[in-house]
Amino acid sequence: MLSPMDPHLLRTYVTVARLASFSEAARELGYTQSAVSQHIAALEQDLGAPLLSRRPVAPTAAGERLLEHAGPLLLRLEAARADVVRMAAAPAHGLILAASSTALGPRILAALPASGVTLRVLPRDEIPAAVATGTADLGLVDGLAAPSDPLRLPDVAPLTTYGVAEEPVCVLLPDTHPLARRPGVRLGDLTDARWLDAPDAGLPLAHLRAANGGHGFRPALRIEGTDVRALTALAAAGHGLTLLPRPAATGVPGTVAVPVTEPRVVHRTELVYAGPLGGAAAAVAEALTERT
Amino acid sequence: MLSPMDPHLLRTYVTVARLASFSEAARELGYTQSAVSQHIAALEQDLGAPLLSRRPVAPTAAGERLLEHAGPLLLRLEAARADVVRMAAAPAHGLILAASSTALGPRILAALPASGVTLRVLPRDEIPAAVATGTADLGLVDGLAAPSDPLRLPDVAPLTTYGVAEEPVCVLLPDTHPLARRPGVRLGDLTDARWLDAPDAGLPLAHLRAANGGHGFRPALRIEGTDVRALTALAAAGHGLTLLPRPAATGVPGTVAVPVTEPRVVHRTELVYAGPLGGAAAAVAEALTERT
DNA sequence: CGCACCTCATCAGCTCTGCTTATCGAGTGT
DNA sequence: ACACTCGATAAGCAGAGCTGATGAGGTGCG
Numbered sequence: 001m002l003s004p005m006d007p008h009l010l011r012t013y014v015t016v017a018r019l020a021s022f023s024e025a026a027r028e029l030g031y032t033q034s035a036v037s038q039h040i041a042a043l044e045q046d047l048g049a050p051l052l053s054r055r056p057v058a059p060t061a062a063g064e065r066l067l068e069h070a071g072p073l074l075l076r077l078e079a080a081r082a083d084v085v086r087m088a089a090a091p092a093h094g095l096i097l098a099a100s101s102t103a104l105g106p107r108i109l110a111a112l113p114a115s116g117v118t119l120r121v122l123p124r125d126e127i128p129a130a131v132a133t134g135t136a137d138l139g140l141v142d143g144l145a146a147p148s149d150p151l152r153l154p155d156v157a158p159l160t161t162y163g164v165a166e167e168p169v170c171v172l173l174p175d176t177h178p179l180a181r182r183p184g185v186r187l188g189d190l191t192d193a194r195w196l197d198a199p200d201a202g203l204p205l206a207h208l209r210a211a212n213g214g215h216g217f218r219p220a221l222r223i224e225g226t227d228v229r230a231l232t233a234l235a236a237a238g239h240g241l242t243l244l245p246r247p248a249a250t251g252v253p254g255t256v257a258v259p260v261t262e263p264r265v266v267h268r269t270e271l272v273y274a275g276p277l278g279g280a281a282a283a284v285a286e287a288l289t290e291r292t
Numbered sequence: 293m294l295s296p297m298d299p300h301l302l303r304t305y306v307t308v309a310r311l312a313s314f315s316e317a318a319r320e321l322g323y324t325q326s327a328v329s330q331h332i333a334a335l336e337q338d339l340g341a342p343l344l345s346r347r348p349v350a351p352t353a354a355g356e357r358l359l360e361h362a363g364p365l366l367l368r369l370e371a372a373r374a375d376v377v378r379m380a381a382a383p384a385h386g387l388i389l390a391a392s393s394t395a396l397g398p399r400i401l402a403a404l405p406a407s408g409v410t411l412r413v414l415p416r417d418e419i420p421a422a423v424a425t426g427t428a429d430l431g432l433v434d435g436l437a438a439p440s441d442p443l444r445l446p447d448v449a450p451l452t453t454y455g456v457a458e459e460p461v462c463v464l465l466p467d468t469h470p471l472a473r474r475p476g477v478r479l480g481d482l483t484d485a486r487w488l489d490a491p492d493a494g495l496p497l498a499h500l501r502a503a504n505g506g507h508g509f510r511p512a513l514r515i516e517g518t519d520v521r522a523l524t525a526l527a528a529a530g531h532g533l534t535l536l537p538r539p540a541a542t543g544v545p546g547t548v549a550v551p552v553t554e555p556r557v558v559h560r561t562e563l564v565y566a567g568p569l570g571g572a573a574a575a576v577a578e579a580l581t582e583r584t
Numbered sequence: 585c586g587c588a589c590c591t592c593a594t595c596a597g598c599t600c601t602g603c604t605t606a607t608c609g610a611g612t613g614t
Numbered sequence: 615a616c617a618c619t620c621g622a623t624a625a626g627c628a629g630a631g632c633t634g635a636t637g638a639g640g641t642g643c644g
Contacts, residue, residue, distance in 0.1 A: 004369050004373070005369055005373055007296040007298075007299065008296065021591080022591075022593095031632080031633095033591080034593085034594085034632080034634075035631075035632055035633075036592095037592060047373065047376045047377055048380050049380030051376075055591075055639080057591090062376050065375055069375060069376075069450070072368070073369065077296050080358065083357055085341070087341060088339070088354060089340065146441070149438070154447070155446070155447055158361070315619085325621070326605080326606095326622085326623085328621095329621060329622060330622095330623095333622085346620090346622090347610085347621075
């Protein structure tokens with residue numbers, strides 16, 4: 001069997017690629033420039049292809065390819081280590097719960113214990129990684145799915161998921177919008193509208209492609225960060241439409257939340273954790289999963 | 293940052309766990325028993341927990357955990373290497389197409405070129421791995437999905453997928469079965485029936501849990517291997533029911549193929565490949581994806 | 585135009601990792 | 615009780631992999 005690509009080399013490679021400099025990478029990693037140079041040379045020899053063009057330092061086609069692999073790979077590696085270590089050493093720190101902003105529906109918020117929990121609001125796609133690497137003990141991820149279908153999570157590691165809530169999905173319209181009086185809308189009727197694309201605050205438009213027959217939505221304005229308030233304010237000001245779970249969409253001044261009737265999708269929230277839960281985590285998990 | 297777990301050690305660990313013996317593992321890996329012992333000791337020290345109980349050799353709880361991670365991890369590692377190497381060295385061998393048995397519907401078979409392709413029939417869940425590691429150039433995977441939903445594939449590596457066919461799903465009933473005259477059946481009416489579980493030949497019952505409201509099906513008889521003929525023969529003999537895509541289910545003597553009306557699932561086939569396609573592969577892929 | 589400078593490649597030397605061989609200790613079957 | 619098997623441990627040695635010094639190529643500026 002061939003030598004299974006040393007992760008050290010891989011780590012150096014991604015660092016060099018990120019910083020576009022051997023010397024800089026050496027400084028960051030605590031090596032000498034010479035060592036970094038040898039690392040890259042070793043990788044290139046091992047794979048039989050140049051990975052970086054020098055002067056300026058930039059990945060080649062093969063290098064780009066490797067970069068796509070390296071990230072998830074190192075993540076998984078770290079996740080594996082964290083997972084096993086977690087088995088041995090019980091956590092001294094308080095319970096950390098990672099959640100995306102829209103996952104924090106009223107049911108969830110009500111079920112949180114009054115103290116002893118650190119809540120960490122993260123972009124949606126960082127949550128599985130946070131849980132896998134032990135940065136968080138529990139995760140709450142949300143997303144769009146067909147009713148009673150599980151979410152599609154990136155599998156950085158074998159994680160356990162548990163559905164905790166499903167709510168209707170609404171389009172947040174300024175109350176002056178022509179469709180604002182309707183009882184429900186079909187997304188197909190809104191493909192030409194101006195949409196706000198807020199992948200970390202609202203629901204990602206990208207998730208809808210499959211459900212909408214392959215057609216995506218044109219994002220008019222892109223919002224970064226996890227602040228739902230900013231998003232709803234923009235929607236109220238008429239900068240564009242956005243998708244939100246009903247609890248988050250109702251009661252925003254100047255707007256109306258109209259349920260989406262077609263395609264049939266729901267906003268689903270899942271609890272995610274790695275392996276067996278410790279005492280405190282188990283208690284919180286149970287509170288969150290209690291069907292009311 | 294902590295040392296990212298040497299894959300060599302990981303590989304020895306899984307080998308030891310598999311063979312339940314240090315000495316055997318040493319023989320298989322071409323090391324001395326001493327080296328293997330040191331490998332395991334190093335891993336255990338690195339992770340701060342015993343991974344194996346000696347005498348008899350068996351994984352501890354933490355070790356079980358590590359095993360779950362190690363397989364996918366080493367697979368990804370190999371996939372990454374293969375993917376990058378593939379970029380540099382164009383394949384000399386002929387085109388290899390990996391497919392599950394039920395993925396080979398009539399449309400697919402018709403579109404295959406008359407020569408120059410090696411067809412490799414594999415269990416469904418080995419196909420992504422085969423494509424990722426370069427064992428195959430193209431893959432055809434199939435499974436159950438909601439209409440126009442993509443399949444859920446284990447992501448061993450970033451693969452490109454392309455839907456090539458969707459067909460109705462049928463239950464294969466012996467023609468003496470009480471429901472055999474019906475135009476369609478709901479799976480909910482058949483939860484108590486005897487089912488044949490043939491994860492590699494037919495469609496896996498496990499895929500249905502979500503669609504069927506969390507309830508699985510009791511497998512009466514389990515069939516291993518990829519032989520559809522054996523499966524249909526068993527169904528005809530009344531040993532149990534099985535799910536098949538319509539083309540595979542029709543025309544089996546002594547049986548009737550009744551379409552499934554509820555839940556709304558289809559048999560979907562997807563073409564999967566890693567990265568840009570070479571000349572021969574591109575031609576085959578195009579033939580397979582041509583909408584007729 | 586040429587000189588200083590910056591960046592990566594290469595080389596020599598050293599260290600310490602990681603293998604082997606050899607030996608021991610503990611459990612097992614006869 | 616003795617021989618045998620299997621894993622742990624010790625000692626020794628070769629080479630992997632780091633450092634520091636130097637070389638080579640490219641760029642900016644006086």
